[in-house]
Amino acid sequence: MFEMLSDRLGxxxxxxxxxxxxxxxxxTEVLAxxxxxxxxxxxxxxxxxxxxxxxxVNTVGATTSTALNPGQQIIKTVNDELVAMLGGETLKIxxxxxxxxxxxxxxxxxxxxxxxxxxxASWFKSQGRQPMLVGADLxxxxxxxxxxxxxAQINVPxxxxxxxxxxxxxxxxxxxxxxGKDVLIVDTAGRLAIxxxxxxxxxxISQAVQPKFTFLVIDAxxxxxxxxxxxxxxxxxxxxxxxxxxxxxxxxxxxxxxVKHVLGKPIAFASTGEKLDAFEQxxxxxxxxxxxxMGDMLTLxxxxxxxxxxxxxxxxxxxxxxxxFTLEDFLEQLQQLKxxxxxxxxxxxxxxxxxxxxxxxxxxxxxxxxxxxxxxxTPQERAKxxxxxxxxxxxxxxxxxxxxxxxxxxxxxxxxMKKMMKQMGGKGxxxxxxxxxxxxxxxxxxxxxxxxxxxxxx
Amino acid sequence: xxxxxxxxxxxxxxxTPRILLALTAFVLIFGIAVxxxxxxxxxxxxxxxxxxIVMPTATLDSSQVAAVGVREKLSRVRSTFxxxxxxxxxxxxxxxxxxxxxxxxxxxADVGVATTTRVLAPLRDLVKAKKIVQPSELLAAxxxxxxxxxxxxxxxxxxxxxxxxPNIWLVVGINGAGKTTTIGKLSxxxxxxxxxxLMAAGDTFRAAAGDQLETWAQRTGAEIVRGDDGGxxxxxxxxxxxxxxxxxIDLVLADTAGRLQNxxxxMEELTKVRRVADKGGGKVTEVLLVIDATxxxxxxxxxxxxSLATQVTGxxxxxxxxxxxxxxxxxxxxxxxxxxxxVGLGETIDDxxxxxxxxxxxxxxx
Numbered sequence: 001m002f003e004m005l006s007d008r009l010g011x012x013x014x015x016x017x018x019x020x021x022x023x024x025x026x027x028t029e030v031l032a033x034x035x036x037x038x039x040x041x042x043x044x045x046x047x048x049x050x051x052x053x054x055x056x057v058n059t060v061g062a063t064t065s066t067a068l069n070p071g072q073q074i075i076k077t078v079n080d081e082l083v084a085m086l087g088g089e090t091l092k093i094x095x096x097x098x099x100x101x102x103x104x105x106x107x108x109x110x111x112x113x114x115x116x117x118x119x120x121a122s123w124f125k126s127q128g129r130q131p132m133l134v135g136a137d138l139x140x141x142x143x144x145x146x147x148x149x150x151x152a153q154i155n156v157p158x159x160x161x162x163x164x165x166x167x168x169x170x171x172x173x174x175x176x177x178x179x180g181k182d183v184l185i186v187d188t189a190g191r192l193a194i195x196x197x198x199x200x201x202x203x204x205i206s207q208a209v210q211p212k213f214t215f216l217v218i219d220a221x222x223x224x225x226x227x228x229x230x231x232x233x234x235x236x237x238x239x240x241x242x243x244x245x246x247x248x249x250x251x252x253x254x255x256x257x258x259v260k261h262v263l264g265k266p267i268a269f270a271s272t273g274e275k276l277d278a279f280e281q282x283x284x285x286x287x288x289x290x291x292x293x294m295g296d297m298l299t300l301x302x303x304x305x306x307x308x309x310x311x312x313x314x315x316x317x318x319x320x321x322x323x324x325f326t327l328e329d330f331l332e333q334l335q336q337l338k339x340x341x342x343x344x345x346x347x348x349x350x351x352x353x354x355x356x357x358x359x360x361x362x363x364x365x366x367x368x369x370x371x372x373x374x375x376x377x378t379p380q381e382r383a384k385x386x387x388x389x390x391x392x393x394x395x396x397x398x399x400x401x402x403x404x405x406x407x408x409x410x411x412x413x414x415x416x417m418k419k420m421m422k423q424m425g426g427k428g429x430x431x432x433x434x435x436x437x438x439x440x441x442x443x444x445x446x447x448x449x450x451x452x453x454x455x456x457x458x
Numbered sequence: 459x460x461x462x463x464x465x466x467x468x469x470x471x472x473x474t475p476r477i478l479l480a481l482t483a484f485v486l487i488f489g490i491a492v493x494x495x496x497x498x499x500x501x502x503x504x505x506x507x508x509x510x511i512v513m514p515t516a517t518l519d520s521s522q523v524a525a526v527g528v529r530e531k532l533s534r535v536r537s538t539f540x541x542x543x544x545x546x547x548x549x550x551x552x553x554x555x556x557x558x559x560x561x562x563x564x565x566x567a568d569v570g571v572a573t574t575t576r577v578l579a580p581l582r583d584l585v586k587a588k589k590i591v592q593p594s595e596l597l598a599a600x601x602x603x604x605x606x607x608x609x610x611x612x613x614x615x616x617x618x619x620x621x622x623x624p625n626i627w628l629v630v631g632i633n634g635a636g637k638t639t640t641i642g643k644l645s646x647x648x649x650x651x652x653x654x655x656l657m658a659a660g661d662t663f664r665a666a667a668g669d670q671l672e673t674w675a676q677r678t679g680a681e682i683v684r685g686d687d688g689g690x691x692x693x694x695x696x697x698x699x700x701x702x703x704x705x706x707i708d709l710v711l712a713d714t715a716g717r718l719q720n721x722x723x724x725m726e727e728l729t730k731v732r733r734v735a736d737k738g739g740g741k742v743t744e745v746l747l748v749i750d751a752t753x754x755x756x757x758x759x760x761x762x763x764x765s766l767a768t769q770v771t772g773x774x775x776x777x778x779x780x781x782x783x784x785x786x787x788x789x790x791x792x793x794x795x796x797x798x799x800x801v802g803l804g805e806t807i808d809d810x811x812x813x814x815x816x817x818x819x820x821x822x823x824x
Binding site: 223 | 562565566567568570571632633634635636639663664665666667669670672673674687718719720721750751752753754755756757759760777779780781782783785786805
């Protein structure tokens with residue numbers, strides 16, 4: 001629904017290319033787009049204002065580095081700034097000298113406390129601990145039942161008593177000591193930050209169990225109100241960290257930035273799926289790309305770095321642009337591509353890929369079939385597909401277990417693409433200079449910009 | 459990405475090899491870029507020093523908090539202008555700051571950048587033409603314009619009396635939006651109108667969701683049909699409708715599991731629930747999308763995707779008794795033409811009320 005920042009900036013950045021120094025008006029224009037991107041990502045208005053001001057200070061008058069063009073440099077600055085703001089000190093989980101280590105979960109209704117409590121218990125288990133859960137949400141019907149079911153799934157005992165949540169929490173603590181459990185996670189009822197009575201109650205629970213860690217659970221879809229909520233809970237409970245839930249949705253998750261910025265407390269965990277093990281420690285750099293709408297570039301870059309050999313890749317790209325690209329080369333690339341993960345996920349992580357392509361289904365057996373067709377060709381045929389006549393087609397289709405039509409289609413589309421690539425190489429549509437170690441050989445500018453920002457600080 | 463667009467334009471059912479080729483080309487190029495640029499690390503990342511910022515927040519005095527009634531609940535946070543709008547009103551003339559403050563008020567309420575720009579644009583012309591001079595006039599004009607944009611929607615819940623079979627209301631939304639609670643309140647509300655209600659516990663995924671719904675059924679005197687945990691939600695809803703048809707029950711309230719709208723398998727499951735619900739003798743007359751008032755810009759995506767999957771007929775805005783304003787539903791209603799029908803104001807059984815455009819708009823600026 002929302003444009004990627006890199007797409008959004010495309011137009012603005014074109015005008016900035018090839019200039020050595022950024023003027024104030026250049027920066028203002030770009031920052032207006034960055035501001036919109038941040039607001040669309042639900043970063044709080046006041047926080048956005050602050051971020052933009054800091055970026056302005058860091059960019060105006062800055063001489064562009066040799067590696068990056070001005071646009072890339074701005075995106076890089078923005079990205080660095082966000083990573084710095086989201087990251088900083090990480091939360092170290094330490095354990096109480098007198099067990100159990102008590103963890104208190106708090107948040108609004110529906111933010112995902114109960115599920116997060118169970119996921120956190122599962123995480124502690126994976127750290128070799130023996131957690132226990134306490135259901136102190138006696139407000140919502142069947143909340144305790146939900147916790148019991150989840151507890152059973154991960155094999156963690158659940159304690160709860162009907163009546164008063166403060167009493168339940170106390171009894172739960174005693175029970176954990178009796179059973180010799182070393183981590184106690186207390187789930188509480190969802191409450192509104194402005195509900196003074198309920199906020200008082202959660203404070204009583206906190207005083208009763210003396211938690212080592214108090215986590216605020218925040219939904220990744222939360223809008224501007226995230227700061228109000230975070231501040232109220234922090235004032236009442238003194239939050240140690242934040243758990244960001246529902247991060248498997250498509251929300252940009254700007255709330256994470258707002259809350260981090262306002263509380264100064266780390267985002268400790270992120271909940272990334274329906275399954276109970278879909279829970280991980282928080283990665284500030286990935287979140288920055290996500291808020292800016294740049295796809296999950298980091299993961300992609302990591303995978304690409306693992307798979308690609310530079311010289312080989314450059315050579316192939318040069319061939320492609322010269323029109324010397326053969327089916328053999330294609331096969332090789334396809335295999336490297338496969339190493340990077342499922343094609344669908346690779347495509348999903350790429351910035352700037354048209355929607356039609358992203359939505360296209362690529363069944364894995366189609367990849368296999370394409371490989372099989374090429375495997376069934378002789379080296380001559382792979383180098384010169386035009387050799388493939390009627391009888392060769394029949395042989396190839398038989399050899400690969402496909403139909404003549406499949407073979408035709410592959411050959412035809414390969415030839416078309418080759419032609420197109422050659423044209424582009426000639427016209428320089430894929431980027432100005434070709435070959436010979438030029439950084440942007442065959443790379444379009446918005447991608448270059450996005451890359452510049454990702455690669456700089458690493 | 460010109461190259462890829464060219465390939466994509468030619469997409470048809472048989473383009474898999476073409477897409478593979480294009481993707482290969484792209485990834486190859488990308489790979490080179492990564493490797494080449496990876497060597498040019500410039501490592502100038504800066505460590506941000508924490509900067510204290512002051513957030514203007516709505517202030518409440520204790521007399522306001524003491525209010526209890528449903529309407530008062532809605533208005534307690536909102537009876538006075540505060541923050542940005544208060545500043546705007548102090549000025550004697552309309553300046554750039556006035557515009558910034560009004561914009562900020564709307565952005566803070568989660569109305570969104572695009573919608574905010576859209577509602578402010580016509581007013582800028584009026585101010586330029588000196589038809590509006592005072593900040594207070596500007597605010598009033600903005601509020602009445604926004605209210606007017608919400609005035610054409612039919613907010614009545616669709617109940618087809620002539621049906622002679624159960625009306626089915628399907629309740630959908632993301633996890634934690636408040637679907638089950640909304641059904642409980644709807645059941646109480648519809649029961650008061652003299653309608654008999656059956657709940658179909660279509661959330662077979664979340665642990666104990668059925669138990670939660672059952673509690674609400676007992677509280678409101680409704681029938682309930684439950685399935686097995688992890689079972690097929692469509693069949694639970696189908697059974698519910700069949701039971702309601704047999705027992706001549708007026709209304710089936712069908713619960714569904716919360717799901718994130720980008721999970722295409724789960725969205726397809728929901729489409730199926732919608733389709734199957736129509737086949738048990740009754741008719742789906744309302745598909746209610748439940749949206750939490752704290753939801754930010756993703757709410758628009760939710761509304762779009764859930765509508766595609768289930769033809770949403772109305773929005774229920776929950777948890778509006780908190781500090782969040784729920785401004786995203788303004789964008790949803792004006793941009794996607796999905797009316798906001800109900801507002802949830804708390805955890806008690808009677809606090810589901812009809813949406814009131816005027817009150818809602820006024821509250822956005824509070």
